[in-house]
Amino acid sequence: MNKKKTVRISLLVLAAVLVLLEAVAIIVAWPGPPAGTAPGTVQNDKKAAAKLKAETAALDKKIGALAPKAVFIVIDSARNTLTLETGKEVLFQAVVSCGSGSILEEPGGKRKWIFDTPRGEFQVKSKVVDPTWVKPDWAFIEEGKEIPIKREERFEAGVLGDYALGFGDGYFIHGTLYSRLLGRSVTHGCVRVGDKELKAIYQAASIGTKIYIY
C-alpha cells in the first residue's frame, strides 16, 4: 500500500515538475520585442518622426530607382511562365519550358551537369535570327555519341526556332520543335518559347533588357 502511494506521489511530483518546466519554457519562449526597438529608440517628438518618414520616403525612392525603366522579362521557372512587362503593365504572358533539374554524369564520372535554369537577374546579351545550335559536350554524352573534335560537327540548325536571345553562360530563350511540352520542365536549362511569343519577345527586347528568373 505504502509503495503504491510512493509511486503515485512520485508520478504526481514528476508531472508537476514537467508542467512547471513547460510553463517556464513557454514564458521564456514568448516572443520578445524586435531588436533595436527598445522604448528608448522610438522617436516621440513630431519633428523626429517627420524626419524619419522623409528619410524612409527617400530610401523607398532609391529602391524604386533600381527597378528597370524599360521593358523586362520575368520567368517563373516553377510554373513555366514568361511575362513581358514594363513595371506598370503586363504586355503579355507565355507558357514556356524551363530546366528539368535532372543530372547527367559523364561515363567515368569526370564531369557532371545539373540541368537547372539559373535564377536571379540577367540581361539579354545577344540576339540571333535563325540560330544554329552549337551542341555542347553533354548533348553528345546524353545521346551516347562520341564528342566530336571538329567544331563544325557540333552545329545543328533548325532546333532552336526562328530566334534566340542569349543571357549568358550558354543559356538562351529560344524556340522549340516540341511545343507539346511547353509548360513542362524539360529543358537543359534554356527557356523554350512557342513560335508566336518568341517573335514578340525578340521584337520587344533589346541588348541589355533585364531578365528576372525565379
Place this chain on the structure above:
Amino acid sequence: MPFGRMMRGCGFRVLAVVGVLSSLVPAWGADQRASFENRLAKEELLLAKTPSLYFIVYLKSKMIALRSRGMTLHKWKVQSIHVWGDAPPLGALTLEKKSTLFPPKRAKIKPAAKEEEAATFELEALELKDMPSRFTLFLSGGIRVFVRPKAGAFFPRLGNLGHLIVWNLWLPLKNLSFELKKKPFAAIDIKLEQKEDGQAIYWALPDGVKGLVFPL
C-alpha cells in the same frame, strides 16, 4: 543559471511580453511603425543593390514576398503566423538549409547506349508538384521557419497535429535549452492557404538566398 535568478528574469520577461503584446497585436504606435519602415527600407536597399533575388517575410501583414531590385516578383499570402523565442534581427538573414521529411530527388539521366534509345529518350522532370509543402527553413541567427499548408484531408490533419505538439511542447523546451546555452533561437510557424504555395516557396528559395523577416 540558478532557478531563482531565471525566474526573476522571467518576471521581467512577462512584463516585457505584456508590453510588447499590447503594442504588437492591435497596432504599434505610429512612430514605432515609422521606425520599422525606415529600418526595412535601409535593409532592403542593401539587398536590392545586388543582382540576387531576396525574400521578405512580413509577420504582421502575413505575407512572403520574393523580390529583386525592389520589385515583387511573387508574393504568397499566409493564413497564420506564430512566433516563439527571440525576435528575428532586423537585418539580412541567409537561408542556410531547407529540411523536409521527403526531399525532392533529381532524376539521373542515363546516357543512351544506342541511336534508337536516343530517339525515344524522354527527360524526367523535377517539377513544382514534386516539391514538399511541409518543410523547415533554417535561417542564420538560429531562426527556424516552419512552413505547412492548411490541413484538409486526414493525413495532413494528422501531420498538423504532430506539428502542434512539437510547436507547443517541444519548441519552448528547445528554446529554453538555447537560452541557457546563451544561443539565439527563434521559431516562426507559417500556415499557408494552399499546398501549392508551400511547394512554390520551397522551389523559389534556394539555399544561400538572403532575406528579411520583418515585424511589419
